[in-house]
Amino acid sequence: MIYRQTLYIFFFLLSRTNNVLAKSSSVIIIGAGPAGIAAATKLLENSITDIKIVEAENRIGGRIHSVKFGNGYVDLGGEYCDGREGNIAYELVKDLDLLEPYTGEFSQVYLSDGSTTDSELKEELLVAVYRSYVENITNTENVTLGDAVLSKYNKTVLSRYENNKQKLKLATDGIKLIENVIILDEGIFSWHQLPAKVHFIECEGGFMTWKTRGYHIILDILMKGYPNPDEKLPIDDKIVLNTKVEKIIWNNDKIEVKCANNTSLKADHVIFTPSVGVLKAEKDALFEPDLPQNKINALEAIGINAIMKIIIYFPQKWWNQNDSVFFFLWSKEDLPNIKNEFPDGPSKNGISWLASIPMLSKVPHNPNVFSLWAVGDLIPEIEKSSEDVLLRGCNYLIKKFLGKNYNITNADRIIRSQWAINSNFLGTYSHEKVEYFRSDIFPQSILAEPLLNSKGHPAVLFAGEATHPTQYGTVHGAIKTGIREAERIIQLHNDK
Structure with a gap:
């Protein structure tokens, strides 16, 4: 009797073991950015542990890159937590006292002769038109964002000043500043690349900034390493850095991933x-x-450009306590003269790279550190410039615009992003292209569809911000897509 019971237990346990083995799944995640880390942690939390994360860079984070600079952290990539409602990044951190609303305590528009605009024109330039752009200025397809903004601007601003030559000139010169501020937000080289109507849905609740740690803290939270490091998921030994993937052979029972290091x-x-x-x-x-072909078509409909951050450190303070953002408005007459005053660095059509920088902003919780934001199609060339050229150029630019109102001291240190020229990124974040836009087609959703192997099983699954239909271009969108694809595998795993 005991013998028969022992056999029964043995075969019962063996069948359970075989069943577990039958349900096991192995997963390779390519990329250790927010989507990859989110996917890995979701799988680990659901007992899918046979995973490997292959990362081409020497760090995790992808386009999240928080580094120590000055007396705190700065973000070379994703920086702001954009809204509260429907924002998974906010949901993950809201009870941890890591965020605060971005207020931009005081901003002013400075002209290239060192003077400032009056409050009325400042309102027109930076609030009225920009707000109308955010609030979807048109519902017409096949209209570029630039054309839509210009149409509204001509009607609401330029027409108001048509009998005031001085203000009309400033308002006309200010169009370039408006474009630069908008393309900075969109991550595009030109506002004529983007349709005025897009699928993107803003999360309500305003921008928030990280108090001290930078956006990288979201990775620690996903991996359960913050706030209690003892609860961190067993993920570190599953990450392989400095390993670029060269080939994915996917139409077999097992997918083979070949890497540049011959593994x-x-x-x-x-x-x-x-x-x-x-x-x-x-x-x-x-x-x-x-x-x-449907994926090729989807890729054609999605674009990616870049913006650039140049972050500088001033050993001596020159600004006022409440200063937050300085906007730079070039007169058309001054633009060709930049190369005479500062000849170093790239240019296009005789206009220096320095005209690509629309603003200087204070980095919160990091005394003596400011960010300059560069935009436009000169970004790849600016990224190739030496740090010496960038530092000297930024010092020249700040003194030119602010020197009449402040006793400007020189910045002596610099750190910058290089997303456009880094072959592991080739841009900052995705956008929809005007010539392909249709209200009823979401190319991001097509891109997100998995590749099925010969047996009809999902072989290659796609995540990342560009695969989210309405939150592309964001960290929270990327996180959601990583979780989405992990859940797809979990469901397959449970259905076995």
Whole structure:
């Protein structure tokens, strides 16, 4: 009797073991940015532990990159937590006292002769038109954002000043500042690249900034390493850095991932999370078999450009306590003269790279540190410039605009982003392209569809901000897509 019971227990346990093994899944995650980390942690939390995260950079984070600079942290990539409602990043941190509302205590528009605009024109330039842009100025398809803003601006601002030559000139010169501020927000090279009507949905609740740690803290929270490091998920030994993927052979029972260091990995599923810039550039060589035509078409409809941060440190304070943001408005007459006054660095059509910088902003909770934001299609060339040229150019620019009102001291240290020229990113975040936009088609959703193997099972799954239909271009969108694809695998795992 005991013998028969023992056999029964043995075969029962064996069947349970075989059942567990049958349900196990192996997963390779390409990219250790917010989407990749979110996917990995979701899988680990659901007992799918046979995972490997392959990252081309020497760090995790992707386009989140918080580094120590000055007396605190600065973000070279994702910086603001954009809204509360529907924002998973906010939901993850809201009870941890890590965020505060971004107020921009005091901002002013300075002209290239060192003077300032009056309050009425400042309102017109930076509030009225910008607010109308945020509030969806048109519902007409096939109209560029630039054309829509200019149409409204001509009617509401330029027409108001048509009998005042001085203000009309300032308002006309200010159009370039308006464009630069808007394309800074959108991450595009020109406001004529973006449709005025888009699928993007803003999270309500305003911008928030990180108090001390930078956006990188969201990765620690996802991995359960913050606020209690003892609760961190067993993820560190599953991450392989400095390993670039060169080939994904996906139409077999096991997907093979070949890396540049001559290593090869196999798994049941691959979650691909790198930027859409990388996917667009490497799609022909990366996938075997090739991507289907619907994915190629979706990639054509999604663009990616870049913005650049130049972060500088002043050893001596020159600003007022409440100063927060300084906007720079060039007169058309001064633009060609920049090269004479500061000849170093790239230019286009005779206009210096310095005209690509619309603003200087104080970095919160980091005394003596400011950010300059550069925009436009000169970004790749600016990123290639030496730190010496960038530092001297920024000192020149700040003194030119603010020197009449402040006793400007020189910044002596600099750190900058290089997202456009880094082959592991090739841009900052995605946008929709005006020539492909249709209200009823979401190219991001098409891009998110998994590649099915010969048996009809999801082989390659796609995550990353560019695969979210309404929150593309954001960290919270990226996190959601990583969780989405992990849940797809979890469901398959549970259905076995």
